[in-house]
Amino acid sequence: MAHSTTTPQPPSMHAAAPRSDDSPPQDRLLAVAAGRDVPSEVHEQVLAETPVLEIDRFNLWYGSKQALHGITMPIPNNQVTALIGPSGCGKSTLLRSVNRLNDLVQNVRITGDMRLNGDSIYDPRMDVIELRKRMGMVFQKPNPFPMSIYENVVYALRIDGESNRGVLDEVCELSLRGAALWDEVKDRLHESALGLSGGQQQRLCIARAIAAEPEVLLLDEPCSALDPIATGKVEDLIQELRGRYSVLMVTHNMQQASRTSDYTAFMYLGRLIEYGPTTDIFTKPMLRETEAYVTGRFG
């Protein structure tokens, strides 16, 4: 029934965290907190999907501090995958590793690999800039660029040297429509993007991220700086993106994960604990630890 992927580790460690139904609910989490490795429970449905992104035994260190421990997870194509877990568990780090934004941080060291549609992301021959052009990313705090709405949306094309007005106009409209922002801004495309409201700015950032037709869309807590109404709009938008884009989304909001995602991964202290279809994770998780977390009894 369940398929356990394990990181390469000494068998003794493996034995130290046995799965047992009558163990206390936070058994594995305690083991993790004690610094021991635990296997990740990955549901079969996940493995049945075609992956767009495969994370393969990925470890990451900030200096001497390890932030990710042997993460192995496939991200299904054209589905929304949510990463949940308590603050500081490495969700953002994992996301930023996908488009190699962590390269910009000093003293970061990694082992393992990730593959985007089969291409090794951490291959030394991989051109980071080309790689990032194949992904879109939206950050926690809206970060529109200091330029017009129009230029914000077509930024990725501009830096690629695209200057054909027709192409740019079309991409701009499509992306803004895709981000459900077109009707609100179509009359002021050439005004500064900094004049938009927070929610509009975040949807603008989404439009910017999808303008270059990314293979994966990375969203890092896209709603945490927004008010409830703007949050609702962005969540609706994520719903609409489902099926058209592969989305990897970080959230600390359980309802958001259950409402908007197809798959959910629960992380704890740099480790993947359980990963499966969202409905399963929220209604009948394999681990009590996961259940404890999603029902809010801990974390």
Next chain:
Amino acid sequence: MTFDSQRPRRIRSAYSSMVAHGEPWVWLTGGSLAAAIIMITGLLGFIAFRGAMTFWPAPLELVTLRDGRKALGEVTEREQTATVSRRLVRSANFELAGTHYEWFNDAEISTTAFPDWATAIERLEGGRFHGFPVRLLHGEAVVAEGPEASWAAFQREHPTIRRRHRQAGAIDKHDRGELQRQLRAARLAVVGADLAAGRDSDRYRAAVQAEEETAARVAEESALLDEKTAALRGENEGWIYEFETASGEKQSIPLESIVQIWQPNRLSVLGKAGVYLARWAEFLADDPREANSAGGVFPAIWGTVAMTLIMALLVAPFGVLAALYLREYASRGWITSAVRIAINNLAGVPSIVYGAFGLGFFCYGVGAGIDDLFFRPALVADGQPTFGTGGLLWASLTLALLTLPVVIVATEEALAAVPNSMREGSYACGAGKWQTIRRIVLPRALPGIMTGLILAMARGAGEVAPLMLVGVKKLALELPIDGAFPFVHPEREFMHLAFLIYDVGFQSPNSQAAKPMVFTITFLLVTIIALLNVAAIWIRSRLKRRYVSQQF
């Protein structure tokens, strides 16, 4: 912890509550600000008041002493001590009295009066004149007799005469100047041909030929100009305004040499305002006269603005690029820190050291090299360096160097203030480092960079010491940017308001008369710097609105 009614409660002391509320700190911080504001506004207000009042026509007081001596002039100072009270009168008429100013003890004064027809004249030469109009003469003929009639006739004639005078002056300055330039160019071509090809070359002979032709043509045109100016000056000749001084001496003043004239005791406030504006206009638009103590300061305004703007143009790219490298490219390490400390220390080097460096490096080093390569004929022909001496370019470069630390530090801070989330957003879109800097970081940092430029301009425009070494002169009527090809003359020496303050205030033979000028020039300099700053601040606020404002 539960509330325990048995336990005595700790009473907060009045002191701790005051500290908590921060009142002493409000007073301390507010007080320091107030002190700073009082000092700044006090200084600026004093300069503004004294500077603005210089040209306001003060009443002319006729002082009669007990011994019968008389003097007519503006009272510029009063002094009251235990034993004497006295006043300083600007009695003018230096050529008659041998002094511009005179102290009078109140005890010696029998009467004072403000006669209606007391007249003050600003002359082309010889300084101020005070007296009473008698009659207007044209050659032998008396045009008008008596103050009223002569004043009316003067009002009629004077504008035409002044216009002719200005025309003649313009011909001398521009047309003759142009001929001189052509002549010099032809002469330099001969020397150049000699240096390059020797005396028996065709080129040399052609140059000599051309020079002869130019010389002939210039002589011809000069003769024409002579005729023109002689005609203009001839028409002005013979127009004399005869005055009587307070002590009864007659003085004939050619109408041509009267620059400003006013009768303050007769004037209404509006009339005084007219004189005031006319004197300001002269001050702003004319060349200086009489060792800079009279006339205008236009060349100095021009030089100051030109130098400041060129300096800003030079320092901005240098400073911004250096700061970009330090902040965006250089890896954080001890070398970067050392460079940063060195730059900050550079700001503390006395400015005269920059002047000496500019003179040694730019003028005598780079400039001499340029002269050697491109301007040898001028060097050989009349031993005059072109770039090998002080000039606008070298002065601007020296000040650019002087203000570089300011720009670098401000730019670095502006770059550091650009949120990292913007950089990351750009990288996430697949932008490279330079693309991110150019499209995101620089626009966003631009207002902060402008702040650095504003500070640099204010600092640079007020410097005197280094400028004295690298190109500012007491008198340089040829503007460094003018209508003569190639319009910008970076090698020319120029005048500068800040140097003028020093020159007029401390090098002038007539220091009493120069004092109000010092205030006026200072006022003007501060105003110009303020205007430049206002312009820059306006640009900055526009940039800010465009690139920085963040609304939620």
